[in-house]
Amino acid sequence: MSEQRSATVAIVGKPNVGKSTLLNALVGRKLAITSAKPQSTRLPVVGILTAEDTQLVFVDQPGLMHPGYLLQEAMRAAAVSWVRKSDAILYLHPGSGGRPPRLESLVPELGSIRQPVAIVRSMADRFPPPEAVPLSDENRPVFWASGLTGDGIPSLLEWCRAHAPIRPFLYDADDLGTQPQRFFVTEFVREAAFEHLGQELPYSLVAEVDEFREGSDPLYIRATIYVERETQKRMVIGKGGKTIKTLGESARRKIEELFEQQVYLDLWVKTLPKWRSKPHTLARFGFSVPSGGST
Ligand SMILES: Nc1nc2c(ncn2[C@@H]2O[C@H](COP(=O)(O)OP(=O)(O)OP(=O)(O)O)[C@@H](O)[C@H]2O)c(=O)[nH]1
Ligand SMILES: [Mg+2]
Incomplete structure (x- = not known):
């Protein structure tokens, strides 16, 4: 039997x-929520791909x-810690515009980055590579890839496999992720919120699972959406409960899938006033608050 390889691969940018x-395209399954609005990812999302003797553990970052x-501090701290501890890094920068800034300039607190880094020019279907494609930048390979069409994904996987250290699998070969079902419930509720609520509202919102009736059919899940103010609560509920109904149906379909x-x-x-700036409420929702954070 050949030796096993395994690697944690942080997806950053x-x-x-x-x-x-891209995480969803790499693992072939929708695990991470996406949105046209920025800052949709708040906590790292893990997706595992095991093929033959290699296990790749991708970690999508805020x-x-x-x-x-404070919430944004916690989001950044999570991403920075994965840049520090992963075995390899996919550093995304859209195919549009100029050269990506050096990854080190986005995380100056880390100094130099020693792991292998691949620069991924993302959204390659919208921003295809120019005629003369640079094969490397700062001695780091450059890939053009589209998470939407899957173009470039096989080459990225090949690069990740080539940089996976010889080491036993980190998880069971059948595992697709590491996070509990409750996590995905709250994430899909948030994704539905990004789709159905106005500009700023999704940023003031967090979800929590109150009850998860294991073994029930249909699976009964009771969850609460928290917003910071009464006016926001009224907007999420909508006239006659219309908005929350639409949002809930959309979230339910995603969870069922x-x-x-x-x-x-x-x-x-x-309502849960100022939950985004209080360490104890952030901790309750799964965020690691960096030390020195204000109360
Ligand atoms: N055309 C095209 N659009 C893409 C591609 N990848 C992502 N998008 C779109 O770009 C937007 C942002 O995508 P996300 O995957 O949520 O981006 P992200 O980097 O995870 O964003 P944050 O978590 O908010 O930092 C969404 O509207 C996606 O549909 C791609 O390969 N091609
Ligand atoms: Mg994201």
Whole structure:
């Protein structure tokens, strides 16, 4: 039997460059939520691809940006920690525009980055490569790929496999992810919120699963959406409950697709003032608040 290889591969870059879409394309399954609006990913999402003797553990990250409030600090801290600890890095920058800035300039706190980094010019279906494609940049290989069409994905996988250290698998060969079903419920509720609510509302919103009736059919899930203000709560509910109904149906369909079973989603809306800037509320929703964060 040949030796096993395994690698954690962080998918990083600025917000809205197609990281989550790429994760889903790499593992062939919709695990990470995506949106035309930036900052849709708040917590890393893990997708596992095991083929023959190699296991690749992709970790989609929140976008690297300057944080404005504590939630954004926690998002950035998560992404930076994965840049530090992953075995290899896919650094995404859209095919449009000029040269990508050096990854080091987005994470100056880390100094130099020693792991293998592939520069991925994303959204290659919209921004195809120029005639003379640079094969490398700063001694890092450049790939053109589209998470939407799948173009370039096989070459990326080949690069990841080539950089996977000889090491036993990190997870079971059958595992597709590492996060609990509850996590995906709250993520898909947020994705539906990005689709159905106005510009700023999805940013003030977080979801929590209150009850998950294991073994029930359809699977009964009770969840609460928290927003920061009463006015926002009224907007999420909508006239006669219309908005929350549409949002809930959309989220339910997404959850059913991932879980491959019928779901009854009982969705509520409550206010939780300033949850985005309080360490204890952030911790409750799964964020690791960097030390020194304000209360
Ligand atoms: N045409 C095209 N659009 C893409 C591609 N990848 C992503 N998009 C679109 O770009 C937008 C952002 O995609 P995401 O995958 O959510 O980007 P992200 O980098 O994860 O964004 P954040 O999590 O907010 O940082 C969405 O509207 C996607 O549909 C691609 O390969 N081609
Ligand atoms: Mg994302």
